[in-house]
Amino acid sequence: MPSFAYYRLPGKRSYVRLFREGAVGTLPSVEEADGRAGFLIAPFTPNETTPIVLLEPEEVREGVVPEGATFSLPAAQRSENRETYGQAFRAMQQVLRTGQCDKVVLARTATMPIPPLSNEALERFFFAACAAHPHAFVSLFQTPQTGCWLVATPERLLTHENGAWQTMALAGTMACADGACVPINAWSEKNRREQRLVAQYVRDQLSQLTIEPEESETYVRKVGAICHLETDFRFLLPEGLGVGAVLSRLHPTPAVCGVPTESARRAILACEPEPRRYYAGFCGPLNLLHETRLYVNLRCLEVMPSLLRFHAGGGLLPESNEEDEWLETQRKMAAPLEHLTAPSSATLSGEE
Numbered sequence: 001m002p003s004f005a006y007y008r009l010p011g012k013r014s015y016v017r018l019f020r021e022g023a024v025g026t027l028p029s030v031e032e033a034d035g036r037a038g039f040l041i042a043p044f045t046p047n048e049t050t051p052i053v054l055l056e057p058e059e060v061r062e063g064v065v066p067e068g069a070t071f072s073l074p075a076a077q078r079s080e081n082r083e084t085y086g087q088a089f090r091a092m093q094q095v096l097r098t099g100q101c102d103k104v105v106l107a108r109t110a111t112m113p114i115p116p117l118s119n120e121a122l123e124r125f126f127f128a129a130c131a132a133h134p135h136a137f138v139s140l141f142q143t144p145q146t147g148c149w150l151v152a153t154p155e156r157l158l159t160h161e162n163g164a165w166q167t168m169a170l171a172g173t174m175a176c177a178d179g180a181c182v183p184i185n186a187w188s189e190k191n192r193r194e195q196r197l198v199a200q201y202v203r204d205q206l207s208q209l210t211i212e213p214e215e216s217e218t219y220v221r222k223v224g225a226i227c228h229l230e231t232d233f234r235f236l237l238p239e240g241l242g243v244g245a246v247l248s249r250l251h252p253t254p255a256v257c258g259v260p261t262e263s264a265r266r267a268i269l270a271c272e273p274e275p276r277r278y279y280a281g282f283c284g285p286l287n288l289l290h291e292t293r294l295y296v297n298l299r300c301l302e303v304m305p306s307l308l309r310f311h312a313g314g315g316l317l318p319e320s321n322e323e324d325e326w327l328e329t330q331r332k333m334a335a336p337l338e339h340l341t342a343p344s345s346a347t348l349s350g351e352e
């Protein structure tokens with residue numbers, strides 16, 4: 001099976017398509033990414049069935065996303081199990097209430113039937129997702145190890161831009177009333193705490209690497225029909241430190257895993273009914289076309305031969321409410337297909 005990856009960086013009109021006929025290599029750990037070049041795809045937790053994959057392209061094509069690209073899927077219901085989510089939620093509540101974790105991110109899946117999609121249809125799907133999410137990192141990749149995924153994510157894990165490295169703490173979620181951005185003073189203490197835990201984790205991890213980042217104010221970021229809280233970090237890499245060391249410190253942040261990391265990871269593996277696979281991992285170009293831009297695999301779906309499998313989650317604290325969290329995962333799941341079938345009215349200068 002040939003492998004390919006399309007990607008479009010946030011705010012850009014141009015995209016890149018990578019292609020490889022031959023076998024695709026895997027990496028034993030993200031530290032091994034140092035000095036390598038290709039499209040990197042890392043799972044939430046590497047294992048034999050979901051390895052870290054590096055697509056080293058035999059062919060690279062650059063192009064421009066067609067203006068007003070659209071893509072239609074036949075109308076179908078998402079199939080999801082509220083009861084299974086409830087059980088997992090209650091198990092996570094125990095983990096939080098017994099003090100094993102301060103925060104844990106609970107995710108779930110849903111499926112939707114689709115007709116088989118040709119490679120040409122997949123390309124149109126990717127173009128339409130780019131048009132619908134102008135401020136997201138959009139990618140569609142397929143390799144024998146990962147299967148096929150579409151991602152339209154707002155969350156940077158590690159990028160090199162304008163002469164510095166950047167990461168972010170993105171967490172806390174509110175629905176936008178009437179499509180408007182939720183003002184910063186309207187955010188609950190619970191949402192703020194969820195996001196502060198991520199920001200503190202980023203500071204701590206960078207500090208262990210002797211990195212003292214420049215930090216932005218925490219602000220509200222509108223991402224489609226929902227808003228998040230975001231703090232941005234900028235830094236230079238100390239002499240002799242590789243990208244792999246930073247990646248292995250940052251991933252998985254408490255935006256997708258929890259605090260403390262290892263207890264949260266164990267709770268996720270024990271309580272979530274479906275494996276996350278590449279959801280909540282990360283992907284993007286590594287030293288490709290002079291760029292390293294790695295993003296967290298969120299607002300994503302697996303494209304399977306006759307169905308789409310959606311993945312979404314949300315951060316839980318001891319006081320979280322089950323129904324609110326369920327609705328949050330529904331909103332996040334709707335995100336990748338949002339605006340997909342009509343020309344996007346969003347502009348590159350405005351919010352998404």
Ligand SMILES: C=C(O[C@@H]1C=C(C(=O)O)C=C[C@H]1O)C(=O)O
Pocket residue numbers: 105107155170171172173194228255256298299311312313314315316332
């Ligand atoms: C886990 C997801 O999103 C992450 C979790 C958030 C939250 O808990 O509020 C917000 C943004 C993301 O960092 C997801 O989209 O599935």
